Amino acid sequence: MSIDWNDLYRSTFPDLVRFLHRKVWDAERARDLAQEAFVRALAHEPKKPRAWLFQVAANLAKDEARTAIRRKKHLVLLKAEAEVRQESASDPASEMAERERWGQVKEALDMLSEKDREALLLWDAGQSYTEIARHTGLAVGAVGTTLARARRRLAEAHNAREQVDVAR
Amino acid sequence: MSHVDEGALHAYLDGALEEYPTAEAQAIREHLEVCGSCRERLEVERVVRDDAASVLALAAPEVTVPSFEELRAYVRANTPRRSPVSVQIYRLGWAASVVLALGTGWILRGEPNLLAPSSGMRVDEVRPQESPASFDEADVVEAERAVEESPAAAGGMMQEAQAGAAPPVEAARQEAAATPVVANRATAATMPEPLTGARAGALAPTSGFADDQPVSGDVVADLDASDALADAARLNEVIVSTTDRRRVDAQVAGAPSAPAPEVVAVAPGDASQPRAAREQPAAAGSSGTAEPERRSLAADVVTSANVSSAAPATGIATLRRTIELGDTRDQSVEDDESYSLVVPNVELLDVRFRGLGVRSEGQVVLQRLESGDTLQVIHLPPDIDPSSLSDPRPGHTELVVQRAAGWIVMRAPVSEEALLELLERLLEDPTDQE
Structure with missing residues (x-):
């Protein structure tokens, strides 16, 4: 079965960036890594590209965290994206608020x-x-239990953090 | 059926029961219809699920999907494609290189003087560079400073290279033994007026240092070859010079599979011909009689310049652009993608090779613009990530250009338009400049 890479790219890229962002906590870097994952996928053309992409993305994020090598982007991006970035970067207050939110999460x-x-x-x-x-090595039946636990702990941890902030 | 566990409740909420075995999924659905207690728990878990989703949404970045076509073009340009024949030739070449090196070692064993150059210098002074693995801005700055502080040496350490596959250092050593090694220490004083244009590269490499300094430094080489074996055979001159005895500023290096841009002004490599005679046609420059045939690149020049990132909001006026020069799908790595190392008609200050051992990591070309500012043109093989370069200095504009043969990084304290113009001149078909 041939893969419609264009379609897959458009549907998966935002998900991949979101996934990576919660790992590297740098939006631009997350985009770069997502692009890099797609570059590798296009070169390898895996049979199950979506799962493959997330696996590669997870590994890239792991490498990123391990080596913490500063890298600069070199892939070609749309002009529009650069403009969006410029706009968001032009408001330090909102940028700071955004970073604070990210820090809490x-x-x-x-x-x-x-x-x-x-x-x-x-x-x-x-x-x-x-x-x-x-991806995780869990049984399908155990994924729901894992998610239930993760969601509860995340909500509780975030609420606790908010209460501390309010108390200050 | 006993009550539904929380995992199944979340699977139900996530619409993932379809991924469960059919009978199990059916049983869960039926139980939830009849069990009020489980339905209450289901609502509790729904709130937990929504809360978690809200928390995660706080850290959702704004995502703009870049063009898929550009990504595809990038992959095509950077995925090496070799025909079975060329792979075979490559392997044969590799094997032959090993045999050649072993054979030469066998022949030369016990006769170390064979490697001693006629000038009396020891060949082991032509040694691999103790350099960092990648380019560093400090090196470029240091090179600039050296050139600026020593106008007499402005043309020093000029190196000309042609074709991407430079021979291993061992081969260079052997070749150094077979051809005259010129310690051209006197020519610095007789350096002609500032070099301009690509043709300048063909003039004699010189260096400005005293006679009593030991040689430990730069290998300045004319290379005219297209593969490793040919390189080893055609390396027609190795000029040993130095400005710093602690480190080698350039060396003969190059991955056999990494094609590099050509230098426009390299004289045809005929080791049997006297150097002066070989320089003559190219030094004459405008005659163009000695020019190798080249394919026009005019159509490729900056047809789709895309801004990849703009000036940061911090106020540091550094502009970085990445440019993709169209779809390179038809430009295989074996293509003769010719362009000059230097921008024509701009004063050439210095050319340096960088790399470790046999691995080429490109060249740095420094040129002086009319304004007096220095233009850096950094040529990187395709496998060297331009992001490994340090940031351009504040106030400098940077263009990163991707070619099938590698990357071109241009930096200068000029406007983007001015840098683009210089880029066009760099990529201009050299035969059109006549």
Whole structure:
């Protein structure tokens, strides 16, 4: 079966960026890594590209965290994207508020176990239970339980953080 | 059936029961219809699920999907394609290189003087560079400074290269033994007026240093070859010079599979011909009689310049652009994608090779613009990530151009338009400049 890469790209790229963003916490870097994952996918043409992409993206994010090598983007992006970035960067106050929000979410996610966090982020990025099971090594029947636990802990951790902030 | 566990409740909420075994999914649905307790728990879990989704939504980045066509073009341009025949030739070439190296070692064993150059210098002074693995801005700055501080050496350490596959250092050493090694220390004083244009590259490499300095430095080479074996055979001159005895600023290096841009002004490599005679046609420049045949690239020049990132909001006026020059799907790595290393009719200050061992990591060309500012043209093989370069200095504009043969990174403290114009001149078909 031939793969419509254009369609797959348009439907999966945002999910992949969202998934990566919660791992590297840098929107631009997440976009770069998502592009890199697609570059590799186009070169390899895997049979199950969506699952493959998320696996590669997870590995890229892991490498990124491990090596923390500063890299600059070199892939060609749309002009519109650059403009969007410029606009968002032109408002320091909103940028600061955004970073604070991200910091709160990151703290809450850090309270989860690695497997719970991975399952939750994959689900949020649009992966099915079967795909999450394949990615994490869980049984399909265990994905729901893992997600239930992860969601509860995330909500509780975030609420606790908000209460601390209000108390200040 | 006993009550539904929370995992199944979340699967129900997520619409994932279809991924469960059919009988199990059916049983869960039926139980939820009849069990009030489980329906209550279901609503509790729905709130948990929604809360978690709300938290995650707080950290959802705004995503704009870049053009798929550009991504596809990038992949095509960067995926090496080799025909079975060329793979075979490549392997044979590799094997032959090993045999050649072993054979030469066998022949030369016990006769170390064979490797001693006629000038009396030791060949082991032509050694691999103790350099960082990748380009560093400091090196470029240092090169600029050296040139600026020493006008007499402005043309020093000029190197000309043609074709991407430079021979291994071992081969260079052997070739150094077979051909005259010129320690041209006197020519710096007789350096002609500032070099302009691509033709300048054909003039004699010189260096400005004292006679009593030991040689440990730069290997300046004329290369005219297209594969590793041919390189080894055609390396027609190795000129040893130095400005710093601690480190080698350039070396003969190059991955056999990494084609590099041609230098316009390299004289045809005929080692049997006296150097002066070989320089003559190219030094004459405008005659063009010695020009190798080249394919026109005029149609490729900046047809679709895309802004990849704009000036940061921090106020540092550094502009970075990445340019894709059309679809390169038909330009295989074996293509003769010719362009000059230097921007024509701009004063050439310095050309340096960078790399570790046999692995070429490109060249840095420094040229002086009419304004007096320095233009950097950095040529990288396709497998070197331009992002490994350090940031351009504040106030400098940067263009990153992707070619089938590698990357061109141009940096100068000029406007984007001015840099684009310089890029067009760089990529101009050299035969059109006559």
